[in-house]
Amino acid sequence: MKKILIAEDDFFIRDIYSKIFTLSNYEVHVAVDGADAVDKIKAQPEPFDMILLDIMMPKMTGIEVLRNLRSMAEPTKNTPVFLITNLGQEGVIEEAFKMGMDGYIIKSQFSPQQIVNEIDTYFKNKEAATPITTS
Amino acid sequence: MKLTIRIKLLLGFTVLLLLGALIQAFTFHLFEPLLPFDVNFLRGEAASLFLFCTLGLLILLCFIISDQLTKPIHKLQQSLDLIQQGKLQASPVIQSGDEIEALSVSFSSLIGQISQREHALKQDNQEIDIILQSLNEAVVALSPDGNIILFNKIAEQISGLPAATSMGQKIDAVLHFYDDQTSVPFATYADQSEHMKKRLVVRGLETSNAEGKKILISITVSPLIFENMPAGYILTFHDLSKERELEEMKLDFVSMAAHELRTPLTAIRGYASLMELQYTKQLDTPGKDLMKKLSVSVNTLSNLVDNLLSVSKIERNAFIMDIKPTDIIPIIKTSVDSLRQTANTRQQHLLLNVPAELPVVFADEFRIGQVILNLVSNAISYSPPGSTITISAEKHEGSLQISVQDTGEGIPPEAMPKLFTKFFRVTSGNMEEVSKGTGLGLFIARAIVEMHKGKIWAESTVGKGSSFTFTLPTASPQAIGEYQQDAKQTDLTGKPGQSIIKKITP
Numbered sequence: 209m210k211k212i213l214i215a216e217d218d219f220f221i222r223d224i225y226s227k228i229f230t231l232s233n234y235e236v237h238v239a240v241d242g243a244d245a246v247d248k249i250k251a252q253p254e255p256f257d258m259i260l261l262d263i264m265m266p267k268m269t270g271i272e273v274l275r276n277l278r279s280m281a282e283p284t285k286n287t288p289v290f291l292i293t294n295l296g297q298e299g300v301i302e303e304a305f306k307m308g309m310d311g312y313i314i315k316s317q318f319s320p321q322q323i324v325n326e327i328d329t330y331f332k333n334k335e336a337a338t339p340i341t342t343s
Numbered sequence: 344m345k346l347t348i349r350i351k352l353l354l355g356f357t358v359l360l361l362l363g364a365l366i367q368a369f370t371f372h373l374f375e376p377l378l379p380f381d382v383n384f385l386r387g388e389a390a391s392l393f394l395f396c397t398l399g400l401l402i403l404l405c406f407i408i409s410d411q412l413t414k415p416i417h418k419l420q421q422s423l424d425l426i427q428q429g430k431l432q433a434s435p436v437i438q439s440g441d442e443i444e445a446l447s448v449s450f451s452s453l454i455g456q457i458s459q460r461e462h463a464l465k466q467d468n469q470e471i472d473i474i475l476q477s478l479n480e481a482v483v484a485l486s487p488d489g490n491i492i493l494f495n496k497i498a499e500q501i502s503g504l505p506a507a508t509s510m511g512q513k514i515d516a517v518l519h520f521y522d523d524q525t526s527v528p529f530a531t532y533a534d535q536s537e538h539m540k541k542r543l544v545v546r547g548l549e550t551s552n553a554e555g556k557k558i559l560i561s562i563t564v565s566p567l568i569f570e571n572m573p574a575g576y577i578l579t580f581h582d583l584s585k586e587r588e589l590e591e592m593k594l595d596f597v598s599m600a601a602h603e604l605r606t607p608l609t610a611i612r613g614y615a616s617l618m619e620l621q622y623t624k625q626l627d628t629p630g631k632d633l634m635k636k637l638s639v640s641v642n643t644l645s646n647l648v649d650n651l652l653s654v655s656k657i658e659r660n661a662f663i664m665d666i667k668p669t670d671i672i673p674i675i676k677t678s679v680d681s682l683r684q685t686a687n688t689r690q691q692h693l694l695l696n697v698p699a700e701l702p703v704v705f706a707d708e709f710r711i712g713q714v715i716l717n718l719v720s721n722a723i724s725y726s727p728p729g730s731t732i733t734i735s736a737e738k739h740e741g742s743l744q745i746s747v748q749d750t751g752e753g754i755p756p757e758a759m760p761k762l763f764t765k766f767f768r769v770t771s772g773n774m775e776e777v778s779k780g781t782g783l784g785l786f787i788a789r790a791i792v793e794m795h796k797g798k799i800w801a802e803s804t805v806g807k808g809s810s811f812t813f814t815l816p817t818a819s820p821q822a823i824g825e826y827q828q829d830a831k832q833t834d835l836t837g838k839p840g841q842s843i844i845k846k847i848t849p
Contacts, residue, residue: 218606218610220607220613220614221610221613224610224613224617225613227617228613228617228620231620231621294602294605299663315605315609316605316609316645316648316649319616320613320616320617321616321620
């Protein structure tokens, strides 16, 4: 079972994402803001398999959490990260790619099921590319 | 020497006197022998005395008469001098009882009229001045060679320059106009307006005020024609900063409202789709129908919010596009495929008429996909069930032409000019089952196509159907080469090359 952290400040969106990922057999952890996300990442003995970060969050933005994560120790620093964005945040996406973001999801353009599909596809591609490390 | 009235009289009397003396001498000589008495007493000293007396009398008479004559004339002349100096006092009537009095009467009534007219003229001028000064628009009048002859209060306010120092100066020395940062001399606009033979309105210019601050203005230049001769120009301008501020506030409001709406909307959509996913099996047919209607409505609302955001971005020139060399064929295919299901529910056929290969265009894949989606879903909404919608693409000189043709009821001619404007919707159309339009789709489509330097238009025959066509300029091999060169350089400067994230079109 893949372990995923969902950092999203909006209660309902967080609720929907955790429900859909739970339904799709993920072990779901949630964070309510950027600082909480960093705490949760640090508290995990084993790094997450995936972190979903909302861009606009109180205390710390998604970008700041990403920067913080990439400066942590191995192997936590290499955790795959997808940003959850809105349409029209192209500038931020560009910046996030430079910082090693693995993908992004435009909130209004994806249904929850499509988001799960995206993440599933990401894992599938990754496993296909590096079969040895994932076993 | 001037021959004044006095000298003329003097000369006249002298001639008369001499003539009298001559006649006297002659008659004496003729009639002396016939006279019965001696006339010798009339000769000699007595005669000379008489002559001198007469002469003296005549000179006196001359002075008196000439005085009488010239005094009123002098008075008239003094009044005239005063008038010439601009002092229009009514001249006193000269009571000489003769023609001069009559002259002075008509003279003073003439002066009365002149002063009345001058008064009226002054009043008119004052009124015009008050109007000009109270206008909420800066007004500057110019002579044909561009000298300022009028500069009203608002012109002073906007430019920060006093009228007193601006008057008489060349317009270009006082006011500077900037079109997109470039300084434009006034003559450019003057020539344009003269050429058009009517007033010229230019919006969105800038002018710098006395402190060097740039102010957004719109100007109007009207050539003045007086008796078929150019008589200068009237230049009016007004400050657009307030308007722009309001416009920006409006756009900010729309964008903020849309952003605020989006979060709860995403939640509603999310819950609806979770519910569909988990509980559809447990629902009966009416329940499933309700579920479907719920998601259709939520999607419509979500599109509206996204469209509102796009519009506010278009209007504030903040619509970002990622333009690169693109093969249009897969975009057409993906967009059309994503609508096949909707078309199927209405038994409509989507017919693709696209060649196997088309030249590369510079385009933003996602946005052009949006345009095609919009045109095709409009065609679906406005065509009857069972009809065919044709999506074709073909190569033209220098451009690609993509068109979507339906066999629907067509667009009434009066609606044609408004098709691409905001919030316009053709009201008829059987759109109960598919999502209703937002009235923004074509406006956004036009903006996107125009940002690609393409054109978009519609043709329609009522009862037969409509076709919407847009063009995209094809990319020259040279331009593609340059683009690739640039892209390589950016890659070297540290951008990750493997940013291959698939975007799912909604």
